[in-house]
Amino acid sequence: xxxxxxxxxxxxxxxxxxxxxxxxxxxxxxxxxxxxxxxxxxxxxxxxxxxxxxxxxxxxxxxxxxxxxxxxxxxxxxxxxxxxxxxxxxxxxxxxxxxxxxxxxxxxxxxxxxxxxxxxxxxxxxxxxxxxxxxxxxxxxxxxxxxxxxxxxxxxxxxxxxxxxxxxxxxxxxxxxxxxxxxxxxxxxxxxxxxxxxxxxxxxxxxxxxxxxxxxxxxxxxxxxxxxxxxxxxxxxxxxxxxxxxxxxxxxxxxxxxxxxxxxxxxxxxxxxxxxxxxxxxxxxxxxxxxxxxxxxxxxxxxxxxxxxxxxxxxxxxxxxxxxxxxxxxxxxxxxxxxxxxxxxxxxxx
Amino acid sequence: xxxxxxxxxxxxxxxxxxxxxxxxxxxxxxxxxxxxxxxxxxxxxxxxxxxxxx
Numbered sequence: 001x002x003x004x005x006x007x008x009x010x011x012x013x014x015x016x017x018x019x020x021x022x023x024x025x026x027x028x029x030x031x032x033x034x035x036x037x038x039x040x041x042x043x044x045x046x047x048x049x050x051x052x053x054x055x056x057x058x059x060x061x062x063x064x065x066x067x068x069x070x071x072x073x074x075x076x077x078x079x080x081x082x083x084x085x086x087x088x089x090x091x092x093x094x095x096x097x098x099x100x101x102x103x104x105x106x107x108x109x110x111x112x113x114x115x116x117x118x119x120x121x122x123x124x125x126x127x128x129x130x131x132x133x134x135x136x137x138x139x140x141x142x143x144x145x146x147x148x149x150x151x152x153x154x155x156x157x158x159x160x161x162x163x164x165x166x167x168x169x170x171x172x173x174x175x176x177x178x179x180x181x182x183x184x185x186x187x188x189x190x191x192x193x194x195x196x197x198x199x200x201x202x203x204x205x206x207x208x209x210x211x212x213x214x215x216x217x218x219x220x221x222x223x224x225x226x227x228x229x230x231x232x233x234x235x236x237x238x239x240x241x242x243x244x245x246x247x248x249x250x251x252x253x254x255x256x257x258x259x260x261x262x263x264x265x266x267x268x269x270x271x272x273x274x275x276x277x278x279x280x281x282x283x284x285x286x287x288x289x290x291x292x293x294x295x296x297x298x299x300x301x302x303x304x305x306x307x308x309x310x311x312x313x314x315x316x317x318x319x320x321x322x323x324x325x326x327x328x329x330x331x332x333x334x335x336x337x338x339x340x341x342x343x344x345x346x347x348x349x350x
Numbered sequence: 351x352x353x354x355x356x357x358x359x360x361x362x363x364x365x366x367x368x369x370x371x372x373x374x375x376x377x378x379x380x381x382x383x384x385x386x387x388x389x390x391x392x393x394x395x396x397x398x399x400x401x402x403x404x
Contacts, residue, residue, distance in 0.1 A: 128380045172362055179370050183377035196378055203374060207367045214360050221356075 017083045021090060028056050050101045057094035058178060060087055062202045065175060069213035075281060078292055085151040088171075092148040095141050102134070133185035140177035143170045153274075161276055179203060221250045232319060232326035238265065238343055239323060246289075248280035251329040256316055258325055259284060259300050264340035266300035267316035267327050279313070302337040320344065 032052040036043060064087050070077040107117040122132035147168055149155075156164045182199055225233050235249045241260040248257050248270050255270035257280030268289065270280045277293030284290070288297035288306060298305060303313040312335035317328035320341045332338060 128377060129382045166358075169359065169362065172366055176366055176370060180373055180377075183374050187377060188381045191381070200371075200374060203370055207370070210363050211367060214363065217356065218360070 013079075014083055014086075018086055021086060025056060025060075025090060025094070028059070029053070032056070046101055046105050050098055050105060053094045053101065054098035057091050057098060058182060059202075060091040060094065061171075061175060061178065062206060064088060064091065065171070065206045066209050069209035072213040072216060073209070075292065081293055088144070089148045089151055092141070092144040095137075095144055099137065099141050128184065129188050131180075131184040133181050133183075133188075136177045136184070137181040140174040140181060143174040143177070147171060147174075156275065161273060165276055175206070220248065220255075221253070223250060225249060225251065229326070231330075232317075232328050235267075235325045235327045237324050238320060241265075241325075244284040246280040246282075248278070249327075251327065254329075254331065255280065256327060257289070258318070258327065259289060260343070261287075261300065263343050265318050265320060265325055265343060266338065266340045267318050267325075268298060268300060268303040269313040269315075269331065269334075271313065272296050273311040273313060301340055302335055304335045 029052045032055065033048045036048050036051065064084060067077065067080045067084055071081050103114045103118055107114040110117055118134055118138060124130040124132065147170065150167060159167065187196055187199065225235055227234055233251060235258060236247045238260065241247045241258060244261050246257040246259045248255055256267050257270040258265060258267045261284045268279065270278055272279050272291040272293065274291065274294055274296045277291045279289055279291055282290045282292040284300065289300050290297050298313055303315045305311045314331035314334050315336050315338045316331060317338055318341045319326045320343060
């Protein structure tokens with residue numbers, strides 16, 4: 001391994017996040033089991049645990065999937081994104097409790113090994129009402145396990161962000177499996193319209209938010225930039241960039257964050273090396289571009305982490321003509337120093 | 351660097367946005383109509399034999 005393991009560094013925000021998360025999950029489980037025991041007095045404790053843990057995991061997965069697009073649409077949701085992986089680990093643990101209890105309840109009293117029984121007892125793949133939905137849940141649990149096990153930054157560095165991100169996109173496969181698991185399992189035997197309405201509401205919410213966020217992103221990518229002169233592209237007006245913030249433009253399919261700070265302009269790649277967060281939505285704090293997702297920092301002049309860190313992003317040549325920023329669309333190698341373009345105030349005002 | 355990811359992400363989600371509602375609706379539409387307790391009391395469907403008491 002080329003990277004050493006570093007223990008999680010706890011801070012106040014992480015503690016508050018986790019306490020709120022655990023309190024919410026505990027409250028949900030308590031309420032669910034209490035109300036269910038009252039409404040269904042003949043249900044066994046094991047059945048109540050299976051239902052409570054399963055529904056909590058499914059509900060949490062919806063929250064996880066909504067956080068990403070919500071942050072793309074409105075930055076006030078960004079605090080939820082911070083430590084979203086903790087939600088993922090809790091979702092896996094709840095799913096594991098649900099699975100273990102269900103296997104013990106339904107597959108542990110026969111001659112076969114419980115896991116073999118789970119995977120082989122029903123193979124009626126041709127029928128929707130009789131589809132072996134347990135196997136769908138099992139595959140989803142394996143994906144959630146893989147994601148929970150690699151959620152630490154140790155794995156992010158070892159696998160590299162693109163591979164890690166691709167691996168964690170399997171969450172959509174897990175979600176599809178779980179929607180099928182619920183539809184072909186629970187909703188086949190429990191015909192209450194409330195359950196079907198709740199499931200469809202969750203599904204529609206996730207889809208609507210993702211489609212809305214994708215449309216917004218797509219509009220940004222398809223925005224036409226100004227004319228090209230001397231290899232430089234007319235990107236944006238200096239006056240349109242807020243102080244110590246950035247305007248993001250898409251050049252040749254690559255997003256570039258153009259920062260204005262201390263009377264200067266610098267342009268770097270919009271993609272954070274940590275988890276591909278949008279650097280252009282961050283601010284300049286203590287002279288460094290600070291990623292809005294997890295606070296990773298880069299110097300705007302060379303796109304490098306301040307020492308002793310070594311991560312770097314690409315930089316872009318800039319120039320200012322008649323109050324507009326022009327950038328060279330060819331990225332410099334990550335970490336390349338680029339002299340910031342000084343802003344001529346009289347030119348900008350004109 | 352990230353652009354291909356974004357495209358894959360959009361394509362994957364576009365497929366899921368079509369597939370999952372279709373799966374959900376199929377699952378609901380084609381589920382069994384389980385017999386309920388009230389059905390046995392439907393006298394038209396299950397006429398009582400002559401001489402039987404209700």
